[in-house]
Amino acid sequence: MGSVTRQQASAWDFDAELRGIDCAQLRRRRRVVDAYDGTRLRIDGREMSCFCSNDYLGLAQHPALVDAAREAASRWGVGATASPLVCGHSRAHDELERELAEFVGMPRALYFYAGFPANAGLVPALATRGDAVFSDALNHACLIDGARLSRAELQVYAHADAGDLDRRLRASAARRKLIVTDAVFSMDGDIAPLRDLLALAERHDAMLLIDDAHGFGVLGPRGAGSAAEFALRSPRLLYMATLGKAAGVAGAFVAGCESAIEFLMQRTRSYIFATAAPALVAEVLRASLRVIGEESWRRERLRELIAMVREQATLPAGWRLGTSTTAVQPLLIGSNEAALQAMEALWQQGFWVPAIRPPTVPAGSARLRLSLSAAHEPQELRRLLGAIAALRLDAPRG
Numbered sequence: 001m002g003s004v005t006r007q008q009a010s011a012w013d014f015d016a017e018l019r020g021i022d023c024a025q026l027r028r029r030r031r032v033v034d035a036y037d038g039t040r041l042r043i044d045g046r047e048m049s050c051f052c053s054n055d056y057l058g059l060a061q062h063p064a065l066v067d068a069a070r071e072a073a074s075r076w077g078v079g080a081t082a083s084p085l086v087c088g089h090s091r092a093h094d095e096l097e098r099e100l101a102e103f104v105g106m107p108r109a110l111y112f113y114a115g116f117p118a119n120a121g122l123v124p125a126l127a128t129r130g131d132a133v134f135s136d137a138l139n140h141a142c143l144i145d146g147a148r149l150s151r152a153e154l155q156v157y158a159h160a161d162a163g164d165l166d167r168r169l170r171a172s173a174a175r176r177k178l179i180v181t182d183a184v185f186s187m188d189g190d191i192a193p194l195r196d197l198l199a200l201a202e203r204h205d206a207m208l209l210i211d212d213a214h215g216f217g218v219l220g221p222r223g224a225g226s227a228a229e230f231a232l233r234s235p236r237l238l239y240m241a242t243l244g245k246a247a248g249v250a251g252a253f254v255a256g257c258e259s260a261i262e263f264l265m266q267r268t269r270s271y272i273f274a275t276a277a278p279a280l281v282a283e284v285l286r287a288s289l290r291v292i293g294e295e296s297w298r299r300e301r302l303r304e305l306i307a308m309v310r311e312q313a314t315l316p317a318g319w320r321l322g323t324s325t326t327a328v329q330p331l332l333i334g335s336n337e338a339a340l341q342a343m344e345a346l347w348q349q350g351f352w353v354p355a356i357r358p359p360t361v362p363a364g365s366a367r368l369r370l371s372l373s374a375a376h377e378p379q380e381l382r383r384l385l386g387a388i389a390a391l392r393l394d395a396p397r398g
């Protein structure tokens with residue numbers, strides 16, 4: 001074979017790329033869900049108990065929301081037809097924005113069709129060349145991508161470390177300083193030191209953008225979110241949250257003072273150059289806000305389930321419970337292989353608890369990410385905790 005002319009290697013060998021992904025045990029596969037019924041999912045004819053959704057309040061199939069969707073579809077049809085700055089901004093969107101602002105106690109809100117593009121657009125609208133973005137080491141991918149798109153200098157501060165952030169802000173000569181952080185960290189469930197961060201923003205003439213994807217609906221009075229939970233109020237604060245998680249629907253919003261939101265509407269490219277979410281989605285979200293505010297038993301149920309995990313979980317040797325007090329409860333394992341093995345063993349017993357691996361989390365910190373929902377019965381969680389306590393896994397290699 002040596003004498004045969006070798007085919008010139010192409011830069012586009014996807015099969016080789018995929019083999020690399022397989023070798024690192026990082027191949028992701030989708031499961032096709034045939035039916036959703038709260039936390040019970042039907043997959044390939046099997047009913048699975050799901051601990052992997054972000055439907056923290058159990059609203060994704062709430063009858064009031066489903067009715068609102070039917071009614072809204074007959075009134076508005078299904079497509080928004082254009083971007084919000086052309087003819088895609090309906091009365092439904094407008095009312096929703098007013099209600100979102102009121103819900104979180106801020107002067108004005110701007111609604112986006114999804115959270116990822118919201119942050120990927122907001123950060124570049126706020127910071128550019130000559131500015132600096134200060135980003136928590138464990139922030140969500142969309143904040144990181146937003147920072148990269150902005151062309152501002154990126155300063156990654158140690159996770160939840162206000163002292164490190166303070167030093168970096170002090171040392172920075174950037175014209176504008178923007179601090180960005182998850183409020184509740186998506187893979188660890190812990191909460192950022194929001195009061196300290198806001199105080200730093202005020203002290204250093206910086207702006208603080210918080211992403212409350214996992215706090216909105218869950219934390220704060222009536223589910224108003226992390227900013228309300230910690231009574232944060234300041235023109236330095238921009239509050240962003242997503243609406244596909246606890247709110248059970250889709251989309252996201254950013255709230256802040258009137259002029260900041262007007263500016264963001266003028267400058268956020270992912271807002272300006274994207275088709276608006278369907279009006280029916282906006283109507284369903286309005287129904288969702290009512291339910292979030294009124295059905296406080298859902299937050300109480302969630303607190304009860306969180307306490308069960310914190311107080312009753314018995315973990316296999318070498319595993320560790322995170323410090324989270326929220327609906328995201330990571331069971332830290334370490335190796336990708338052991339995390340996958342645990343996921344598979346639980347799957348065989350009818351539980352779907354996802355293994356989270358790098359690059360979603362730092363190398364060596366693979367985990368099971370348990371997400372709890374008000375739709376879980378305490379008995380269902382008790383059975384899962386029993387199955388976890390009884391797991392017998394091969395000793396991890398290496």
Ligand SMILES: *Cc1c(COP(=O)(O)O)cnc(C)c1O
Pocket residue numbers: 114115116117119140142182186211213214242243244250251252
């Ligand atoms: C899920 C998530 C997003 C993305 O929101 P989508 O509406 O799903 O696009 C953004 N930030 C955080 C922290 C998230 O967990």
